[in-house]
Amino acid sequence: MTRSDRVLANVDAAADEIVDFTRELIRVPTVNPPGDLYTECAELIGRRLADCGFETRYFPAEGRPEHTTRHPRVNVVGHRSGRAARPLVHLNGHFDVVPAGNGWTIDPFAGVVRDGKIYGRGSCDMKAGIAAALYATEAIRRAGIELNGSIEISGTVDEESGGFAGVAWLADRGHIGASRTDYVIIPEPLYVDRICIGHRGVYWFELTTHGRIAHGSMPFHGVSAIEHMAVVLDRIRRELMPRIAARSTAMPVEPPGARHATLNINGIDGGQPVGGIQTPCVADRCRAVLDRRFLIEEGFEATRAEIVELLDRAAADVPELRYEIRDLMVVHPVRTPDDSPLIGVLDRGLRRVLGRSGGVIASPGTYDHKHVTRIGGVTNCVAYGPGILDLAHQPDEWCGIDDLVNATKVMALALLDLTGTPS
Numbered sequence: 001m002t003r004s005d006r007v008l009a010n011v012d013a014a015a016d017e018i019v020d021f022t023r024e025l026i027r028v029p030t031v032n033p034p035g036d037l038y039t040e041c042a043e044l045i046g047r048r049l050a051d052c053g054f055e056t057r058y059f060p061a062e063g064r065p066e067h068t069t070r071h072p073r074v075n076v077v078g079h080r081s082g083r084a085a086r087p088l089v090h091l092n093g094h095f096d097v098v099p100a101g102n103g104w105t106i107d108p109f110a111g112v113v114r115d116g117k118i119y120g121r122g123s124c125d126m127k128a129g130i131a132a133a134l135y136a137t138e139a140i141r142r143a144g145i146e147l148n149g150s151i152e153i154s155g156t157v158d159e160e161s162g163g164f165a166g167v168a169w170l171a172d173r174g175h176i177g178a179s180r181t182d183y184v185i186i187p188e189p190l191y192v193d194r195i196c197i198g199h200r201g202v203y204w205f206e207l208t209t210h211g212r213i214a215h216g217s218m219p220f221h222g223v224s225a226i227e228h229m230a231v232v233l234d235r236i237r238r239e240l241m242p243r244i245a246a247r248s249t250a251m252p253v254e255p256p257g258a259r260h261a262t263l264n265i266n267g268i269d270g271g272q273p274v275g276g277i278q279t280p281c282v283a284d285r286c287r288a289v290l291d292r293r294f295l296i297e298e299g300f301e302a303t304r305a306e307i308v309e310l311l312d313r314a315a316a317d318v319p320e321l322r323y324e325i326r327d328l329m330v331v332h333p334v335r336t337p338d339d340s341p342l343i344g345v346l347d348r349g350l351r352r353v354l355g356r357s358g359g360v361i362a363s364p365g366t367y368d369h370k371h372v373t374r375i376g377g378v379t380n381c382v383a384y385g386p387g388i389l390d391l392a393h394q395p396d397e398w399c400g401i402d403d404l405v406n407a408t409k410v411m412a413l414a415l416l417d418l419t420g421t422p423s
C-alpha cells in the first residue's frame with residue numbers, strides 16, 4: 001500500500017465519524033441573521049480539532065459592531081505543525097447558516113440521515129465541508145504520516161452576511177495572510193467534481209428619490225417620489241438590463257445564466273406603509289435597494305458610473321426628479337491564477353478519487369475567497385468541497401454521503417501534494 005492508499009483507506013474507515021460530525025454541527029442552529037449559537041459551534045469544532053491534534057485558538061471579532069454580548073462573533077482556528085512551518089495550507093469553512101425558511105418536509109436542525117443523504121440547514125452550505133476538511137487531515141494522521149508542511153483549519157462566522165467578523169477579520173489581523181499562508185481551500189458546496197476559482201463582483205446600493213409632500217387630494221401641489229422611482233426603474237429595465245445582459249465573462253461561472261452581468265431589485269419602500277395607518281400624502285421619499293452583479297471584465301468603477309449616468313440623464317429629462325445613491329457594499333471579483341498549483345493538485349485528486357474531473361468553475365455569488373485574496377493577499381485560494389450548489393439555502397437542503405466522503409479524500413490527497421509530502 002502506498003502512503004496515499006493508506007490515507008484513502010483511513011477516510012473510508014472514518015466515514016461514519018465524518019457523517020456524525022456533520023450531523024452534530026447541523027444540530028447547532030447557527031442561524032444568521034442574527035448569528036445564534038456561534039460560541040457553542042466554535043467550541044464544538046474547537047474540541048474536535050483538539051482531539052485531532054490541533055492547537056486551537058478562539059478569536060472573538062473584537063471591534064466589530066456586530067460582535068455583541070447577545071450575539072458574540074467567535075471564530076476558531078486550529079493549527080497543526082508538520083515537519084516544517086511552510087508550506088502552510090489553510091482550510092476554511094463558515095459555520096453560520098441562513099434561516100431555515102418555509103417548505104421543509106424534514107426538521108431542518110435534527111441532522112436526519114435518509115437514503116444516503118444528510119439533511120438539514122447548513123448540511124451542504126457548509127457544515128459537511130467543515131467535517132470533510134477536518135477528517136481529511138485526520139485520515140493523514142491516522143495513516144501515520146507527518147506532513148512536510150503545516151495545516152490550519154478555521155471555522156468562521158458571518159459568511160452569509162459578508163464575512164466581515166469572520167474571514168475578513170482574521171485576514172485583517174494577519175491570521176490568514178500571504179506572509180504565512182501559502183494555500184487556502186474553502187470547502188463550499190460547488191459540486192464534488194469541480195474546482196471553483198472565484199466569483200463575480202457585487203455592487204449593492206440604495207437608491208432614493210426625493211419628492212415634495214402635499215395633500216393626497218391635491219397631488220398637483222407635490223412631487224411624487226414614487227412616480228420618479230418608477231421612471232428610474234423603468235429606464236433601468238428598458239435600457240440597462242438588456243445592455244448588461246449582453247455582456248458575458250470569460251470566467252466559467254455556473255450556472256451559465258450567471259456568466260452575464262445581472263441586476264436584481266431587492267426591495268422598495270416609499271410613502272404610506274402598506275397596511276399601516278392611512279396618510280393622504282404625496283410620497284416625498286422612495287427608496288429601493290439594488291444588487292448589481294458585475295463581471296471581472298467590467299470592473300467596479302465603470303459599473304457604478306454607468307448607473308450614475310443613467311440616473312443623471314433621468315434627472316435631466318424629468319422635471320424635479322431628484323435622486324441620491326448610497327453604496328451599501330462593494331465586493332470586487334476575484335479569480336485564482338490559472339497556474340495556481342491548487343488547481344492541478346485538486347484536479348489530479350479528482351481523477352484518482354472519482355475517475356473524472358469537471359475542471360474549473362466560478363461561482364455566481366461571492367464567498368469568503370474575496371477576503372482571503374483582497375485582504376490577506378493570498379492568491380492561491382480556491383473553493384472545493386462536497387455538495388450541490390443549487391441546494392444551498394433551499395428547503396430540504398442535503399449533502400450526499402458519497403460526496404462528503406469523496407471530497408474528504410480529494411482534500412486529503414491535496415494536502416499531501418501541496419505540502420510536498422511523498423505519497
Ligand SMILES: [Zn+2]
Nearest residue numbers: 125126159188
Ligand atoms: Zn456557504
